[in-house]
Amino acid sequence: xxxxxxxxxxxxxxxxxxxxxGRRLLIEADRLQxxxxxxxxxxxxxxxxxxxxxxxxxxxxxxxTMVASVPHQYEYGCDNEIVRCPLHGWEFxxxxxxxxxxxxxxSIKTYPVETNEEHIxxxxxxxxxxxxxxxxx
Amino acid sequence: MxxxxxxxxxDRETVTDIIDCDVHPYLNSLEELTPYMDESIQRLxxxxxxxxxxxxxxxxxxxxxxxxRYNNPNYxxxxxxxxPDGGVPGSDPEFLTxxxxxxxxxxxxxxxxxxxxxxxxxNVDMAISYSSACNDWLYDTWVESDPRxxxxxxxPTLDPTATVxxxxxxxxxxxxxxxxxxxxxxxxxxxxxxxxxxxxxxYGLPIVLHPDAEGSGEYAPTQSVGPASTYTEWHTTLSLVAxxxxxxxxxxxxxxxxxxxxxxxxxxxxxxxxxxMWRLDKNWKGLRDEIPWVKMLPSDYIRRNIRLxxxxxxxxxxxxxxxxxxxxxxxxxxxxxxxxxxxxxxxYSPKVFAAFPDDMKRKIFYDNASQAYRL
Numbered sequence: 001x002x003x004x005x006x007x008x009x010x011x012x013x014x015x016x017x018x019x020x021x022g023r024r025l026l027i028e029a030d031r032l033q034x035x036x037x038x039x040x041x042x043x044x045x046x047x048x049x050x051x052x053x054x055x056x057x058x059x060x061x062x063x064x065t066m067v068a069s070v071p072h073q074y075e076y077g078c079d080n081e082i083v084r085c086p087l088h089g090w091e092f093x094x095x096x097x098x099x100x101x102x103x104x105x106x107s108i109k110t111y112p113v114e115t116n117e118e119h120i121x122x123x124x125x126x127x128x129x130x131x132x133x134x135x136x137x
Numbered sequence: 138m139x140x141x142x143x144x145x146x147x148d149r150e151t152v153t154d155i156i157d158c159d160v161h162p163y164l165n166s167l168e169e170l171t172p173y174m175d176e177s178i179q180r181l182x183x184x185x186x187x188x189x190x191x192x193x194x195x196x197x198x199x200x201x202x203x204x205x206r207y208n209n210p211n212y213x214x215x216x217x218x219x220x221p222d223g224g225v226p227g228s229d230p231e232f233l234t235x236x237x238x239x240x241x242x243x244x245x246x247x248x249x250x251x252x253x254x255x256x257x258x259x260n261v262d263m264a265i266s267y268s269s270a271c272n273d274w275l276y277d278t279w280v281e282s283d284p285r286x287x288x289x290x291x292x293p294t295l296d297p298t299a300t301v302x303x304x305x306x307x308x309x310x311x312x313x314x315x316x317x318x319x320x321x322x323x324x325x326x327x328x329x330x331x332x333x334x335x336x337x338x339x340y341g342l343p344i345v346l347h348p349d350a351e352g353s354g355e356y357a358p359t360q361s362v363g364p365a366s367t368y369t370e371w372h373t374t375l376s377l378v379a380x381x382x383x384x385x386x387x388x389x390x391x392x393x394x395x396x397x398x399x400x401x402x403x404x405x406x407x408x409x410x411x412x413x414m415w416r417l418d419k420n421w422k423g424l425r426d427e428i429p430w431v432k433m434l435p436s437d438y439i440r441r442n443i444r445l446x447x448x449x450x451x452x453x454x455x456x457x458x459x460x461x462x463x464x465x466x467x468x469x470x471x472x473x474x475x476x477x478x479x480x481x482x483x484x485y486s487p488k489v490f491a492a493f494p495d496d497m498k499r500k501i502f503y504d505n506a507s508q509a510y511r512l
Contacts, residue, residue: 052422065426065429066426066427066429067429068429068430068432069429069430070390070393070394070430071389071390071391071393071394071430072328072389072390072430073430074429075429085423088419088422088423089423089424090422090423091425091426100425100426101421101422101425102422102434
């Protein structure tokens with residue numbers, strides 16, 4: 001029995017050792033581009049498109065941010081939990097996809113990602129007809 | 138003899154009352170302040186019994202009140218407002234109620250001194266003494282004369298401690314409805330001013346900004362890139378000062394720290410508002426971690442805390458365009474009516490708002506000011 005076309009599926013991305021900490025890969029599933037990254041052993045996957053103007057988040061720095069504070073007190077936090085757009089600097093929490101500035105109205109799509117003993121797997125909304133993994137944009 | 142035009146219509150169909158946020162009382166002479174001024178300061182300023190007439194017009198000859206250095210080539214005060222006695226327009230409290238309030242159906246007229254503050258003047262001791270005298274004179278001579286008169290108090294802007302002291306001295310009086318802080322060359326967001334904001338918020342008094350110090354003192358703010366050459370150029374650049382100040386207030390976190398405090402910019406126009414909002418919002422979305430205390434869209438802070446006097450209203454090519462612009466900025470709750478009587482660039486009649494819808498007019502003429510000022 002074949003998998004229904006619109007059901008979520010787990011897709012094998014690559015062997016675990018091909019995405020070590022500090023590296024990222026670009027997945028192309030049909031016309032969808034997804035960034036998958038390993039930050040200190042934590043895996044994140046999110047759409048490669050900034051919702052502002054469409055710049056590729058694949059090129060954006062992974063960083064922390066100054067969390068909301070009282071005037072003129074700086075408090076650094078969320079270290080390595082944020083991806084910034086490489087163009088205008090919009091910030092997104094990689095775990096939830098939510099914008100730091102506009103958390104209730106702006107977000108990027110994220111995808112569940114996990115490992116089995118040998119491979120990294122990503123959950124996609126449906127079975128892709130084509131699937132490729134690139135090391136650069 | 139002043140000419141009173143009985144034909145000036147009041148839009149009584151839609152408006153019952155007006156709060157006029159910019160009415161200018163004038164001293165006939167600085168000498169009127171001497172009863173309110175310490176003798177030592179009178180000596181320093183060479184007024185009262187110390188008046189020094191000889192060589193007065195020589196360079197550094199005698200104290201000169203810091204008037205604007207930009208001179209209107211025509212008349213800065215409207216000639217149809219000369220008092221029945223032939224006095225300076227805006228110098229007769231009783232005549233003003235007839236010439237302006239009765240015609241506009243003004244419930245409250247908020248007085249901002251027309252003869253000037255000394256906020257940007259180099260001698261702060263003089264400014265402190267002048268401010269107190271000015272406030273007492275204005276209260277006694279004008280506010281006490283008619284219940285429609287309310288006033289903003291002037292303060293020695295360059296000394297926040299003395300400013301707080303002056304607010305403590307008179308800021309509880311019921312006729313005082315705002316603090317005429319003035320723009321100097323320290324941006325309004327700077328923490329230099331925070332003690333003033335703290336007491337202003339506590340007293341429920343808005344901070345009011347009105348042109349004066351921009352051209353009349355050594356600590357005047359710059360006109361963006363350098364001094365203007367003419368009155369025309371200077372007058373037009375005033376709107377830049379307000380824009381710059383709003384950016385400072387947002388970025389420095391003042392509007393976050395003092396959420397109930399209103400800043401009323403009177404006489405700086407408002408057609409530039411969408412640009413300020415949109416530029417700040419756009420930059421904040423990418424740069425917010427530099428100013429992490431700015432927790433919501435800058436335009437939301439601006440809409441909550443900033444109010445803008447309508448005069449001198451920018452006159453769009455098509456009358457309805459200015460209405461669309463207000464709607465674009467969602468600024469219906471931000472605008473407060475100001476006649477600027479008796480200045481040359483004031484509004485002759487509320488009819489200048491003919492293109493505005495009734496609900497917007499109600500807000501502009503009354504509701505917004507009634508909430509912004511301590512009325």
